[in-house]
Amino acid sequence: MSSKGKVASSVAGERINSELFTLTYGALVRHLLLDLESPEEVNKQLDRMGQNIGVRLVDDFLAKTNTTRCRNFKEAVKTIADTGFKMFLGIDAKVTQIGDKECKMVLNDNPLIDFVELPEKLEPLSYCNLLCGVIRGALEQVSMKVEVLISKDPLKGDERFELHMKLLEYINEEYPFADD
Amino acid sequence: MVCYNMYIFNRDGVCLHYQEWSRPKHVKDGAGTLVDDAKMMFGLLFSLKNVCTAIDPTREVKRPLGAPTPHGEGCSFRSFTTDCYKLHYLDSPSGIKIVLNTSTDLGNLEKHMWQIYSNLYCEYVVKNPLYTVGEPFECEQFVQNLNKLIKSLG
Numbered sequence: 001m002s003s004k005g006k007v008a009s010s011v012a013g014e015r016i017n018s019e020l021f022t023l024t025y026g027a028l029v030r031h032l033l034l035d036l037e038s039p040e041e042v043n044k045q046l047d048r049m050g051q052n053i054g055v056r057l058v059d060d061f062l063a064k065t066n067t068t069r070c071r072n073f074k075e076a077v078k079t080i081a082d083t084g085f086k087m088f089l090g091i092d093a094k095v096t097q098i099g100d101k102e103c104k105m106v107l108n109d110n111p112l113i114d115f116v117e118l119p120e121k122l123e124p125l126s127y128c129n130l131l132c133g134v135i136r137g138a139l140e141q142v143s144m145k146v147e148v149l150i151s152k153d154p155l156k157g158d159e160r161f162e163l164h165m166k167l168l169e170y171i172n173e174e175y176p177f178a179d180d
Numbered sequence: 181m182v183c184y185n186m187y188i189f190n191r192d193g194v195c196l197h198y199q200e201w202s203r204p205k206h207v208k209d210g211a212g213t214l215v216d217d218a219k220m221m222f223g224l225l226f227s228l229k230n231v232c233t234a235i236d237p238t239r240e241v242k243r244p245l246g247a248p249t250p251h252g253e254g255c256s257f258r259s260f261t262t263d264c265y266k267l268h269y270l271d272s273p274s275g276i277k278i279v280l281n282t283s284t285d286l287g288n289l290e291k292h293m294w295q296i297y298s299n300l301y302c303e304y305v306v307k308n309p310l311y312t313v314g315e316p317f318e319c320e321q322f323v324q325n326l327n328k329l330i331k332s333l334g
Contacts, residue, residue, distance in 0.1 A: 062298075176222075
């Protein structure tokens with residue numbers, strides 16, 4: 001899995017060169033850094049962009065995998081780790097800790113950071129924050145409000161890339177119109 | 181075989197798309213306007229699901245009728261037939277609801293409903309970068325391919 005120039009594969013076929021993908025993402029982050037001066041702002045923006053991707057991606061995911069409903073947070077987390085990451089990034093993710101409301105997920109490999117070194121002055125930058133947004137957006141569409149943080153980041157000296165997810169609440173189905 | 185009309189809603193009750201092939205009884209003679217018509221349809225789906233859930237004999241956790249249900253719980257129905265028409269229904273886990281009204285002689289359309297969701301809605305609408313999620317759409321490619329699919333039913 002570690003050879004450069006591998007392809008990001010998806011369950012239903014289309015593949016793109018992962019280097020192209022990695023560099024495109026890099027260009028995006030760079031551009032945001034230029035546009036929005038502070039790394040914290042960039043983190044926020046990446047998260048927002050990720051969310052927008054997530055709310056679309058979830059339909060694609062459901063359509064391609066024929067997933068029926070995940071009844072709870074645990075099931076949803078497992079689905080993301082087992083199928084989601086594999087399908088969209090071509091990588092394996094492993095759930096290392098799981099509870100009813102919190103979990104930790106380790107990515108064995110993260111193509112987004114293949115060529116990246118974080119300079120010291122950009123210490124607060126959470127380079128892969130887009131991923132957090134994607135997961136948050138996708139789960140929001142299937143009625144789970146979650147908080148996702150990068151808890152371990154190889155760019156900051158950790159060995160593995162780890163995501164920490166926390167369930168805030170299940171969203172209830174409500175009748176959206178006022179009775180007239 | 182006749183297909184009358186189709187609605188696509190999101191979970192907030194927004195009618196994302198409405199398509200009509202044949203509607204002998206005009207909207208004006210029913211709900212009045214298309215907006216009210218869509219609202220009525222959404223209300224029907226919503227209440228029917230609630231009632232279905234309330235009388236579900238299989239689940240141990242019982243919720244009183246009208247109690248807030250977390251998304252994904254409850255019983256979703258797939259179709260119902262009246263004396264005059266048949267309503268086919270797909271409720272995706274992401275809250276997209278597709279309704280297709282046809283004449284009563286059509287059989288099980290679950291596969292086709294799924295195709296409308298996965299091959300048409302996801303491909304032509306959701307993946308269109310210029311489409312804002314949650315807003316109504318009029319997408320030519322979607323409509324063309326939908327018409328093809330509907331034709332293939334007959």
